[in-house]
Every structure is written in structure tokens, then in C-alpha cells.
Amino acid sequence: MTTTTIQVSGMTCGHCVNAVTQELQGIAGVQDVQVDLVASGTSRVVVTSAEPLPQAAVVAAIDEAGYVVVDD
Amino acid sequence: MTTTTIQVSGMTCGHCVNAVTQELQGIAGVQDVQVDLVASGTSRVVVTSAEPLPQAAVVAAIDEAGYVVVDD
Numbered sequence: 001m002t003t004t005t006i007q008v009s010g011m012t013c014g015h016c017v018n019a020v021t022q023e024l025q026g027i028a029g030v031q032d033v034q035v036d037l038v039a040s041g042t043s044r045v046v047v048t049s050a051e052p053l054p055q056a057a058v059v060a061a062i063d064e065a066g067y068v069v070v071d072d
Numbered sequence: 073m074t075t076t077t078i079q080v081s082g083m084t085c086g087h088c089v090n091a092v093t094q095e096l097q098g099i100a101g102v103q104d105v106q107v108d109l110v111a112s113g114t115s116r117v118v119v120t121s122a123e124p125l126p127q128a129a130v131v132a133a134i135d136e137a138g139y140v141v142v143d144d
Contacts, residue, residue: 015087
């Protein structure tokens with residue numbers, strides 16, 4: 001079991017949380033997604049998976065949801 | 073044809089706009105919904121319908137979407 005933590009900008013509400021969560025759960029091996037929503041800033045997203053996730057897949061999922069991964 | 077204009081607080085993003093629009097379009101007679109999103113404040117929502125809409129139906133739709141109608 002491994003966790004991947006990313007910082008995501010542009011999320012403002014529960015709908016945004018749902019959109020990001022759904023996209024991340026579409027990645028093979030993802031078991032859990034937790035979002036610490038910071039509506040006015042950068043939200044922390046923690047993804048739990050059996051094996052380490054390809055960074056590109058995580059970034060692509062966030063992009064697909066309509067948001068941007070930012071540096072820590 | 074008539075338009076009903078309401079002020080709605082708590083909307084922050086396009087998902088919110090979609091949620092409000094869908095609920096309002098569920099009211100009988102509604103022909104068009106336009107939202108002027110003000111993410112940090114009060115958003116103006118204009119509903120176009122053939123006949124005047126019951127205020128209670130409009131307020132209920134906004135509540136169902138998860139937002140609050142505020143006074144002008």
C-alpha cells in the first residue's frame with residue numbers, strides 16, 4: 001500500500017472534490033482518495049493505491065477533471 | 073414570456089452553475105436559465121419562462137441544488 005500526495009489548485013467546492021475524486025478513482029489500482037479542500041487556495045489530495053502510481057496518470061486525471069497540479 | 077431574476081449565494085464554480093441550472097430547468101415552463109457567476113459573492117440567476125414562476129418553486133430548486141437565495 002502506498003499513498004501519493006499532490007497539491008491541486010482551482011478547486012472551490014464539493015462538486016470539484018467529486019470531480020477530482022471520480023477521475024482519480026478511474027486510475028487502475030487506486031483504493032482511496034481523500035481531498036482536503038482549500039477553496040481559496042491549494043487543496044491537498046491524497047491517493048491510496050496498492051502500488052506506486054505513475055505521476056503522469058495522476059496529473060492527467062487532475063487535468064481531465066479541470067484542475068491543475070501545482071508544486072508543493 | 074417572463075423573466076425571474078434571483079440572487080444566489082454560495083456558488084463558486086462551473087459545477088455549481090450546472091447544478092443550479094439543472095434544478096431550475098426541472099420547473100415546469102422554464103425555457104432558459106442564465107447564471108452570472110460571482111465566485112466570491114452573490115451570483116445573479118435569470119430564469120426565462122412562458123408564465124410567471126411561483127417564487128416558492130424557484131427557491132426550492134435553489135435549495136435542492138444546495139444554495140441559498142438572498143435578497144437583492
